[in-house]
Amino acid sequence: MISFDDILQAHETCDRVFREQSLRAESTLPHDGAIIDVGLSDDGARLINDCAYFMMLFARFEQYVKSRAVDLCKAQASAGDWPVRRVWMALDVERMNFLRQVALLTPKGGPDYRMVEEHYGERNRIAHGELLDTRPNVAMIAAKLSGMLARLEGIP
Amino acid sequence: MAYALDHEEDALPPVPTRAAVEADIAEWQARVAHLLKTVEAWISQDGGFQVLHGSKTVFERRMQMVGITEPYDVPILSIERDGRGLVLFPEYRWVTGTRGQLVLSDGDRLHCVADGGTADAPDWVLIRDGSIHLEPFTREVFLQLLEAME
Numbered sequence: 001m002i003s004f005d006d007i008l009q010a011h012e013t014c015d016r017v018f019r020e021q022s023l024r025a026e027s028t029l030p031h032d033g034a035i036i037d038v039g040l041s042d043d044g045a046r047l048i049n050d051c052a053y054f055m056m057l058f059a060r061f062e063q064y065v066k067s068r069a070v071d072l073c074k075a076q077a078s079a080g081d082w083p084v085r086r087v088w089m090a091l092d093v094e095r096m097n098f099l100r101q102v103a104l105l106t107p108k109g110g111p112d113y114r115m116v117e118e119h120y121g122e123r124n125r126i127a128h129g130e131l132l133d134t135r136p137n138v139a140m141i142a143a144k145l146s147g148m149l150a151r152l153e154g155i156p
Numbered sequence: 157m158a159y160a161l162d163h164e165e166d167a168l169p170p171v172p173t174r175a176a177v178e179a180d181i182a183e184w185q186a187r188v189a190h191l192l193k194t195v196e197a198w199i200s201q202d203g204g205f206q207v208l209h210g211s212k213t214v215f216e217r218r219m220q221m222v223g224i225t226e227p228y229d230v231p232i233l234s235i236e237r238d239g240r241g242l243v244l245f246p247e248y249r250w251v252t253g254t255r256g257q258l259v260l261s262d263g264d265r266l267h268c269v270a271d272g273g274t275a276d277a278p279d280w281v282l283i284r285d286g287s288i289h290l291e292p293f294t295r296e297v298f299l300q301l302l303e304a305m306e
C-alpha cells in the first residue's frame with residue numbers, strides 16, 4: 001500500500017513556520033488569572049499551503065486507485081467464464097473517470113465512496129483555481145484515505 | 157459557478173443555508189463545551205492545578221457565505237500550575253477532513269485536537285505539534301502533556 005508520510009512530513013515542516021508565527025503573534029496563556037481572548041491568525045498563506053499539500057496527497061491517492069482498478073480489470077478479464085470476462089475486457093479503465101474507478105473498488109454510495117467523492121470535489125475546486133473555504137486538515141484526510149486503502153487490501 | 161469536472165455525477169455540493177450554518181454553530185458550541193467538561197474531569201482535584209474558564213469569539217468564512225455577520229462565542233479551558241499552563245481553545249468548526257478542531261497550547265507548541273467522528277459519535281484525536289500521526293485524545297494522553305509542560 002502507498003504511504004503519505006513523506007508528503008505529511010513536508011507539510012509539517014512548512015506548517016511549523018505558520019504555527020511559530022501564530023505563537024509569536026498571540027500569547028495563548030492567561031495572565032494574572034484572567035483568560036485573554038486567544039486565537040490563531042486566519043492566515044491566507046497557511047490555507048494555500050494546506051491546499052497545496054492536500055492536492056499532492058490526493059494526486060497520489062488517485063494514481064494508486066487507478067493502478068488498483070487497472071489490476072482488478074486485468075485480473076477479471078483473464079479469469080472466469082466468458083460472459084463475465086467479456087464485460088471486463090470491454091472496460092477501458094485507463095480512460096474511465098476517477099469516481100468510476102473508485103466504484104470498481106468500493107461500493108458506490110457507501111461511506112468510503114462518499115468520503116472520496118467529497119474530497120474529489122474539493123480537489124477539483126483547487127485544480128480549477130479556487131481555494132477551499134475551509135482549511136483542509138491534511139493529516140486527518142491522509143488518515144481517512146489510508147483507512148480506505150487498507151480496506152481495499154482484501155479486494156482481488 | 158462552473159467547474160470542469162471530469163465525471164458525469166458532477167452535482168455540486170448543496171449550498172449551505174443560514175439555518176443549517178446556525179444549527180452547526182450551536183451544535184459545535186455544545187460539542188466543545190462537552191469536550192472541555194470531559195477534559196476538566198480528567199484533572200486530579202488534588203494535583204494543585206488551577207482551572208480557569210474563558211471564552212473567545214470565532215468568525216469563519218462559512219458564516220460569511222450565508223450572511224452571518226456576528227462572530228459566535230466558544231468556551232476556553234486553561235489549566236495552570238506554578239506559572240505554566242495548557243490552554244485548550246476551539247480553532248474552527250469548518251475544517252475539511254474534520255468536524256471541527258481545537259488547539260491545545262502550552263505556549264511553546266500548538267497541538268491539534270480534531271473531531272474525526274460523525275454527527276452521532278464524535279471521535280477526538282490528537283495531532284501533536286511536530287507529528288504527522290493521529291492518536292486518540294484520551295485522559296492518559298492529556299495527562300502526559302500536562303506533566304510534560306513542567
